[in-house]
Amino acid sequence: MTSSSSGFQRDPEAKRFLNDRLDWNLLRTFLVIGQEGSISRAAARLHLSQPAISQALKRLEEQLASELVVRRGPRITLSKAGEEVMQIAAEIYGTVSRLGPALDAPAETVTGKIRLLSISRIQSRSYDEFLAQFHNEFPQVELEVDVLRSSDVISALLQKTASFGLSLCRTPQPRLEQRVMLEQRYAFFCGKRHRLFGRKNLTLSDLQSENFVSFTSDQIGGNLSPLTVFRDQQGFTGRIVASSPSLDEILRLVAAGYGIGCLPEHIVAADVQADEIWRLPPWEGVSDVNVYLLWNRDQKMTRAESVFLERFEQMLMTTDVAGRF
Template identity: 25%
Template structure:
């Protein structure tokens, strides 16, 4: 069994298509099919069920895929470790950022980091906060930015931002003239809510449940600008971090405080007991020195 076979199998599993995987790998479809068949013969099991349109992964294929992903992470770590030992001036960082966060704080931080370390390549993947945590845990990305609380038994947690959550309502809403609203007063409101992939979905939902009610969710979205536009159209209310609310410029919207205050805490996370490249360590150190980003507009 060769690492290349496993790499090619992972690509087929990713695309669920030998044709698309062959295009991605820049090899011929017959060559890829032959390599997969060779892997199946060696293992004595069918890994892929081939149809005219798709290539479905069997139960045995799922097991192989799980171990192949772990091996790919180890190979990447080995390469990174060897590169670090040679003190190369180049490097690469795989970063996971939730869309809410990326657009607020990180353009300026990334620009400054690139200016200081121009030879370090940064691959940024936008995931919801929950998936960022999972991806760091599984080794898909080296470090991520996520909403706390984070399990500090599994992750190294470096706090960087702390802001308040604010209520966003239409100017005709009954709360529009209020400075603050108690959370339990929202029991009968209809919410424009976050998609399940975002950590805020579970955090805010659990907060409401602790106050004695299940939120009435009218729509879910992963885009804060779309959420605020729906509130402006008087379709419901929403709760967003204050820095996002401050970016909303609409005459039909009002920003209101919550009682008790609800904090939005962000942290850079890395997996404990996993090798972290020099480039990633430099980035963590850099961003901790730039914690003043919480005051950026």
């Protein structure tokens, strides 16, 4: 046997039989660990204890004779070997998840109605493809989509008046399950009528006295409160001159020159390229705010809702977050 730099013993003979003895459950657990970036969050998602998750990770590392994660306090990142195993695990999950549909009786027809609540401007090719595939496979399922504010989406799910929600959710809700759908980076922008438009070599101090266009949830305790915290920490003195719960209206007001505003980079990329708005510092962005798939864990699902959730989770498990835009 030979030793690896990570301290694991590598047995070339044992490697030959890896395919026959590798436990798929360990790979699935590792897939969730990698997606969540945390042992504790993976445990909560899988409804297992943290020691059980840690033990599963240890067993997989021993079977593969490779260190798969790098621990940084409560957070973990994947090693190079871990990234490769993560990709393979996602591919295997996608294959395994197709077993159920393949074994369904051809005569089975899924019908019913799904009520989906969503914040505005969900921009994702993976999500669009998922919807197209779901409709192609289950054409008799009716989908009703309502666009609401994040707070209203969460409230409706807690009251069990909707099937699922796509929403910001700054504070986890004990009764709601959540999965990261999109990771959005917010940054400052101004419109072409603004005095900072087109100016290069700007610094954060150039923005400190500027007035703002703000989301109504951009306040302490709101879903976009990290934007408020950032302004307070940086000593910004400008006032809020316009606000709206709608991303489209915030973009309209920024473009009209009311003030600078914080918007998701990927959503306004085309507007920047068209010289309608101008990117401002800080160049690394202001804050990352996730969009989640949410549902009430206590709500009894119909067959249509169960299949929708199964397919949605399959899409999330088999695509990288960064590649969903």
